[in-house]
Amino acid sequence: xxxxxxxxxxxxxxxxxxxxxxxxxxxxxxxxxxxxxxxxxxxxxxxxxxxxxxxxxxxxxxxxxxxxxxxxxxxxxxxxxxxxxxxxxxxxxxxxxxxxxxxxxxxxxxxxxxxxxxxxxxxxxxxxxxxxxxxxxxxxxxxxxxxxxxxxxxxxxxxxxxxxxxxxxxxxxxxxxxxxxxxxxxxxxxxxxxxxxxxxxxxxxxxxxxxxxxxxxxxxxxxxxxxxxxxxxxxxxxxxxxxxxxxxxxxxxxxxxxxxxxxxxxxxxxxx
Numbered sequence: 001x002x003x004x005x006x007x008x009x010x011x012x013x014x015x016x017x018x019x020x021x022x023x024x025x026x027x028x029x030x031x032x033x034x035x036x037x038x039x040x041x042x043x044x045x046x047x048x049x050x051x052x053x054x055x056x057x058x059x060x061x062x063x064x065x066x067x068x069x070x071x072x073x074x075x076x077x078x079x080x081x082x083x084x085x086x087x088x089x090x091x092x093x094x095x096x097x098x099x100x101x102x103x104x105x106x107x108x109x110x111x112x113x114x115x116x117x118x119x120x121x122x123x124x125x126x127x128x129x130x131x132x133x134x135x136x137x138x139x140x141x142x143x144x145x146x147x148x149x150x151x152x153x154x155x156x157x158x159x160x161x162x163x164x165x166x167x168x169x170x171x172x173x174x175x176x177x178x179x180x181x182x183x184x185x186x187x188x189x190x191x192x193x194x195x196x197x198x199x200x201x202x203x204x205x206x207x208x209x210x211x212x213x214x215x216x217x218x219x220x221x222x223x224x225x226x227x228x229x230x231x232x233x234x235x236x237x238x239x240x241x242x243x244x245x246x247x248x249x250x251x252x253x254x255x256x257x258x259x260x261x262x263x264x265x266x267x268x269x270x271x272x
Contacts, residue, residue: 008037009059010254013044013052013074014067021268022065025247028267029259037062037255044070053077056094056101063095063254065247071132078103088135093250104253107133110246111140111185111216114237118212119144122182126171127151128201129188130158133216137187138166146183152176177203184229186215191223200224209233216242221272240268 012022026039042064044052049070056064066074071090075081078091079100085091091103115122125146127137130153141149149168153159156172163170190201202225207213213229218239229236248259 006036006038008035008062009040010037010063010065011040011042011061012065012067013042013049013070015043015045015069017041017043017067020067021243021271022247024271025244025259025264025268026251028264029251029255029257032259032263033255033257035255035257046070046073049073050077053101060096063093063250065250066092066094068132075103077101084108084139088139090132090135092246093253095253105136105139106246106249106253107136107242108140108143109249110242110244111137111214112143113245113249114241115140115144115183115212115214118235119146119183121210122146122212124148124181125150125183125185126176126181126202127168128176128184128186128190129153130155130162131187133187134162137185137216138162138168141183141185142166150181177205180206180208181211184211184213186213186217186223186225189217191215191225192217193219198224200228202228204228204232204234207232207234209235211235212237214241215239218243218272240265240272244268 020041023039023041030037071092074091080102082104085103085105088105093104093106095102150171151159151163152171152173154173159170186201188201190196190199211234213234214237215223215225216239217223221238226236244265251259
C-alpha cells in the first residue's frame with residue numbers, strides 16, 4: 001500500500017446513498033485520534049453486493065457500514081454473525097476477526113444508548129412499526145430490561161410475527177392512542193421528509209410529561225411527532241441520536257476508541 005496514504009480503508013455501502021453522514025462522522029473520528037485511515041461512500045446497487053464482498057476480501061477493506069437495502073443480503077457473504085446481529089436478523093457493520101468477516105448490528109445500540117439514562121422510569125413502552133429498524137429497536141429495548149414492550153403496525157400480521165418472535169405484546173393500530181406509555185419509539189418512515197412528512201404515526205391524547213418520545217426519523221429533525229410530543233410536555237429524543245450512537249458503536253468496534261458524543265453530535269447538527 002502507498003506509504004503516504006491511509007493505512008486502513010473503511011466505507012459504507014447502500015443504494016442510494018444520497019447525503020450519508022457516515023463519512024463525515026468516521027473521518028472526523030479518525031482525525032480526532034490520529035488514526036491513519038479513510039472512510040468512503042460506495043454506492044452499491046443490489047446486484048453488485050456479491051462483487052463488493054469479493055472486493056472486501058481482496059483489497060483488503062478493514063470494515064464497512066451497511067445500509068438500506070443491503071442489511072439482509074450481505075449476510076450471504078460473511079463468515080460469522082455476532083449474537084446481536086443474529087437476534088436482530090440484519091447486519092449493518094462488517095469487520096475482520098482473524099481471517100473471518102464478521103457481521104454485527106449496531107442499530108440496537110442506536111436505540112438503547114440514548115435511552116439508558118431514563119430507562120429506569122420506563123414500565124411500559126410502545127414501538128411503532130414492524131420493519132428492519134423495529135427488529136433492532138426491540139433488541140435494544142430488551143437490553144435495557146424494559147419489561148412491558150408493545151408493538152403496533154398498520155399491517156397487524158407483521159406486528160404479530162415480531163411479537164411472537166421476541167416475546168412481546170401487540171396492540172391494534174387503531175387502539176395505539178388509547179393508553180399512556182412511559183416510552184414511545186417510532187421506527188416507521190411516517191413523518192420523514194417527503195410524502196409522509198405531515199403524518200404523525202402516534203395519537204398523543206393520553207401522553208404527558210411522564211412520556212419519553214424517541215423518533216428514529218432524523219430528516220426533518222422536528223417531525224410532526226416530535227412537535228406534538230413537545231406540546232404535550234413529553235421528553236423528546238431526535239432521530240439524530242440513533243445515527244450518532246450506532247455510528248459511535250461502529251467506530252468503537254473498528255478502532256477500540258470511544259468518540260466524544262457531545263462533539264460528534266455538534267458536528268452532525270452543524271452539517272444538518
